[in-house]
Amino acid sequence: MDTRPFRAVSLVEVTPGKFLPFADKKRFTRDLILTLVLLAIASGLYFQRNQFSTLNSRKPGMSQAAAAKNDSPHEIDLTFTRRSPLSGRSDLAGRMRLDDDSSGPDYDLSKCSFKAYVPQADPKEPYGILVYLGYKDSVSVPQAWEPTLDQNHLIFITPVCHSGKNFAPSVPAWQMLGLAFDAVENLRQRYTINPRRIYLMAWQDGMQQLFASADIFTGYIIIYDGVYFRPLVLPSGNGYYPAGFEPPSRAMFRTAQQRPIVLIGDSFTDPENAACLVCRSLRADGFSHLQTQVLSLSEDLHYPNFKVDWFKKETLPFLEGVAATTQQMPKDP
Numbered sequence: 161m162d163t164r165p166f167r168a169v170s171l172v173e174v175t176p177g178k179f180l181p182f183a184d185k186k187r188f189t190r191d192l193i194l195t196l197v198l199l200a201i202a203s204g205l206y207f208q209r210n211q212f213s214t215l216n217s218r219k220p221g222m223s224q225a226a227a228a229k230n231d232s233p234h235e236i237d238l239t240f241t242r243r244s245p246l247s248g249r250s251d252l253a254g255r256m257r258l259d260d261d262s263s264g265p266d267y268d269l270s271k272c273s274f275k276a277y278v279p280q281a282d283p284k285e286p287y288g289i290l291v292y293l294g295y296k297d298s299v300s301v302p303q304a305w306e307p308t309l310d311q312n313h314l315i316f317i318t319p320v321c322h323s324g325k326n327f328a329p330s331v332p333a334w335q336m337l338g339l340a341f342d343a344v345e346n347l348r349q350r351y352t353i354n355p356r357r358i359y360l361m362a363w364q365d366g367m368q369q370l371f372a373s374a375d376i377f378t379g380y381i382i383i384y385d386g387v388y389f390r391p392l393v394l395p396s397g398n399g400y401y402p403a404g405f406e407p408p409s410r411a412m413f414r415t416a417q418q419r420p421i422v423l424i425g426d427s428f429t430d431p432e433n434a435a436c437l438v439c440r441s442l443r444a445d446g447f448s449h450l451q452t453q454v455l456s457l458s459e460d461l462h463y464p465n466f467k468v469d470w471f472k473k474e475t476l477p478f479l480e481g482v483a484a485t486t487q488q489m490p491k492d493p
Contacts (some may be wrong), residue, residue, distance in 0.1 A: 195260040196476065235301050238274040238317070241313050244345035246340035246376070255372035257336050257406030260490075267335050269342055277301040279310040288357030289347055289354040291340045291377075294463055296327040296361040302466040312476060315351070317343045333365040337373060344376065356483050367438065371408035374416035378486060379479035383424040386434025386442050395431045420449040420482035422475050424461070428452045449482045451475065 181454070246252075249266040252409055275298050279287070290309075292298070298318040319339040321331050344358060359379040362369050366382030373387065385406025386392075394400060408416070421442065423434030442450060453470055460467045 175398065177288075186451035191286050191320050195452065214230055215288050234280075235275065235277050237248045238276050238346075239272070239347045240269065240274070240342055241270050241401075242342070242346055242349065243269050244338070244341035247341040247345075249334070249338075252334040255412075256368060257372075257408070258334060263334055264332055267331070269339075272339060273320045274317055274339075274343060275299070275320060276315065277306060278315055279311055279313050281310060283296065283351070285313055285348075286352045286357075288312065288314040288354055288359070289316055290316050290359045290361060291343050291346060292377070293320060293336045293360070293362040293365075293369070294322050295324055296324075296463070298463070300464045302464045304468045305466060306466055308472045308476070312480075314357070315347060317347065319472050321342070321451060336362075336365070339492050340369075340373070341376060341482050356486065359483075368405040370419070370421065371405075371416055374412055374418055375420055377419070378483040379420045379422075381479075382425065382477060383445065384435065385428070386425070386438055386459070388438050390441075392434060392437040392441060394437075394472065401434050405436070405437065418449070418486050419464065420451070420479050421447065422451045422453060424453045424455050426454060426457075428454065449476045471493075 231361075246255075247269075249263055253263045291445065298320050301316050301318065305316065308314075319336065321336070321339070323330050323333045323336045333402060346352075347353060356378055358374065358377050358378040360366075360369065360384070361381040361382065363383045364385055366380065366385045367387055367389075370380050370382065381386070386401065388401075389405055389407040390403050392401040407413075423435060423439050423442075426438055427433045428436045430436055439450065439452060453475065455461055455467075455470060460470065
């Protein structure tokens, strides 16, 4: 029996194109096999340990892939399996006053992914949430906003899909609102959330989503949406914009009146501009917590390269100030 001590083979030291520096090829073969076996055992133990750790760190409704990345303080990809009790197709059709039969099939949440940014801050301090529903698929989060999100302990999350007709393929507006509910539901399971700081930022369908979710979100940023639940008549009386959706319930309307709303458009002084008419209609209907922002689609709102000054200096302080003093608290999604 060969009693020489075992020596691990250093494959790096083998010079390509030359004979191996071993006279005893049987010994070399034995050493190589033993080395590979030991490496395989060590790798298996490492994988098993880390898989066990990942599985045990998962929260209810969160996929294994999401749990593995969720401890990162930077941009992360999330996939959820836990649906909000309010995100079913029939529930959303009722909220948005849609015909349940024509709203299309329900969605599979496990096949929907999200981009998120979780602030680098004390996790014991309650987070706020900003859900963003974009005009195109979200490939990342707005990096210029990250220091502001850190400073204000605000989670940014967006589904990687969109509604609207500008960028096909898209999904129905009710599904986008359902994904927003699902995001809030799952983040509540993962983090400590301040219920007064749950905001929705939306394009195009934002007014309809406002009147369907005011019991969930405590503030809104609505971008370039010129529709209301009744016709918008021009001051001259010579024309009007037709109603964009069905009127909300009285209870939801009254809840919405308490929410801070930021309207973003290209003009709020032109009396024939649809966004201007929406703003005037809201004021006439008793909405007192309104802020308007005139921003450029190409310079200020080209996602994900959002400018940060308007959000940091004006919009977020406005939302936080009103939401902190609102009387009616939102319910769980």
